[in-house]
Amino acid sequence: xxxxxxxxxxxxxxxxxxxxxxxxxxxxxxxxxxxxxxxxxxxxxxxxxxxxxxxxxxxxxxxxxxxxxxxxxxxxxxxxxxxxxxxxxxxxxxxxxxxxxxxxxxxxxxxxxxxxxxxxxxx
Amino acid sequence: xxxxxxxxxxxxxxxxxxxxxxxxxxxxxxxxxxxxxxxxxxxxxxxxxxxxxxxxxxxxxxxxxxxxxxxxxxxxxxxxxxxxxxxxxxxxxxxxxxxxxxxxxxxxxxxxxxxxxxxxxxxxxxxxxxxxxxxxxxxxxxxxxxxxxxxxxxxxxxxxxxxxxxxxxxxxxxxxxxxxxxxxxxxxxxxxxxxxxxxxxxxxxxxxxxxxxxxxxxxxxxxxxxxxxxxxxxxxxxxxxxxxxxxxxxxxxxxxxxxxxxxxxxxxxxxxxxxxxxxxxxxxxxxxxx
Numbered sequence: 001x002x003x004x005x006x007x008x009x010x011x012x013x014x015x016x017x018x019x020x021x022x023x024x025x026x027x028x029x030x031x032x033x034x035x036x037x038x039x040x041x042x043x044x045x046x047x048x049x050x051x052x053x054x055x056x057x058x059x060x061x062x063x064x065x066x067x068x069x070x071x072x073x074x075x076x077x078x079x080x081x082x083x084x085x086x087x088x089x090x091x092x093x094x095x096x097x098x099x100x101x102x103x104x105x106x107x108x109x110x111x112x113x114x115x116x117x118x119x120x121x122x123x
Numbered sequence: 124x125x126x127x128x129x130x131x132x133x134x135x136x137x138x139x140x141x142x143x144x145x146x147x148x149x150x151x152x153x154x155x156x157x158x159x160x161x162x163x164x165x166x167x168x169x170x171x172x173x174x175x176x177x178x179x180x181x182x183x184x185x186x187x188x189x190x191x192x193x194x195x196x197x198x199x200x201x202x203x204x205x206x207x208x209x210x211x212x213x214x215x216x217x218x219x220x221x222x223x224x225x226x227x228x229x230x231x232x233x234x235x236x237x238x239x240x241x242x243x244x245x246x247x248x249x250x251x252x253x254x255x256x257x258x259x260x261x262x263x264x265x266x267x268x269x270x271x272x273x274x275x276x277x278x279x280x281x282x283x284x285x286x287x288x289x290x291x292x293x294x295x296x297x298x299x300x301x302x303x304x305x306x307x308x309x310x311x312x313x314x315x316x317x318x319x320x321x322x323x324x325x326x327x328x329x330x331x332x333x334x335x336x337x338x339x340x341x342x343x344x345x346x347x348x349x350x351x352x353x354x355x356x357x358x359x360x361x362x363x364x365x366x367x368x369x370x371x372x373x374x375x376x377x378x379x380x381x382x383x384x385x386x387x388x389x390x391x392x393x394x395x396x397x398x399x400x401x402x403x404x405x406x407x408x409x410x411x412x413x
């Protein structure tokens with residue numbers, strides 16, 4: 001996840017893709033973050049709108065037993081990806097905390113993911 | 124080498140080039156963040172312990188629920204020609220019938236009650252079989268279940284003699300003991316372990332693949348005329364709330380992750396100050412301000 005960035009290669013690779021000033025390392029970190037943010041966001045909606053009603057209204061915890069822990073572990077991956085991106089793009093610490101917490105709030109993770117991507121890719 | 128990050132140099136005073144890492148970590152910013160990280164990690168660890176407690180109480184409740192269920196007749200729980208289903212172990216059952224003769228009894232040695240060595244008395248209870256004869260008239264062996272009637276200090280104890288007449292008992296279903304007792308078959312009627320596979324060769328009945336550990340019988344016997352009742356073996360653990368075990372581990376991993384992040388950030392800040400002191404451009408390359 002936190003593969004080291006060689007300053008030399010990342011500096012030379014920054015011209016690789018047109019329309020983007022991002023180094024390949026940052027673009028990789030951003031892609032990882034975007035994928036896991038989307039997965040965690042969907043997982044949270046499944047947890048909230050499928051598993052929880054089944055458990056608390058339908059008295060059937062079987063979906064919850066799978067989705068609950070799965071979401072937890074995926075959220076860990078989300079945290080790792082977010083932290084990795086934070087280190088590469090020099091976010092402030094409050095920014096890291098906000099993006100990390102956005103992954104726990106339904107729908108907000110999608111918004112945070114879009115905002116992050118827009119900010120990082122506009123050149 | 125990881126990309127140089129984010130925080131401005133923590134001190135503007137000139138430093139010797141080889142500034143030790145602990146000097147960076149001891150600055151107010153990083154010490155304060157460490158305390159914050161420790162506090163967060165502590166709360167997360169407590170949450171993990173709490174989730175583990177939830178799992179324990181769910182499991183205890185599920186385990187106790189089985190032993191607390193109302194007694195049902197043994198025959199309704201599972202048939203005599205089937206293996207003991209695991210969900211029947213620990214259930215309380217009622218059985219009616221007549222005790223088999225003393226000659227059919229089995230004793231299980233090395234059983235302690237109140238620090239006294241003694242024996243469990245295991246007696247076949249011949250089941251009532253509707254309108255059919257209990258006896259052997261049609262060549263079919265009688266059906267029976269092996270009942271742990273209780274404990275006696277010695278095999279010759281008169282209390283071990285089974286009473287005659289019809290009896291209705293309540294007790295808990297117990298499985299064969301797991302302990303290997305391969306030598307038991309040659310030891311006559313005093314065995315070391317309570318196992319249906321051994322006992323099935325020692326009695327002339329069709330027997331259930333389970334024991335019933337006697338709790339009460341009707342008609343009741345005087346306490347000194349019957350083997351001392353032994354407690355039912357603890358029922359198998361019914362795991363419930365495994366989800367909470369996963370949550371517990373997740374909280375602990377989050378706690379560790381919080382501390383790890385702090386360490387990572389201190390290292391980054393430390394390298395960043397080193398780079399600045401060297402007037403090196405490394406810190407600025409490869410990054411984009413967000």
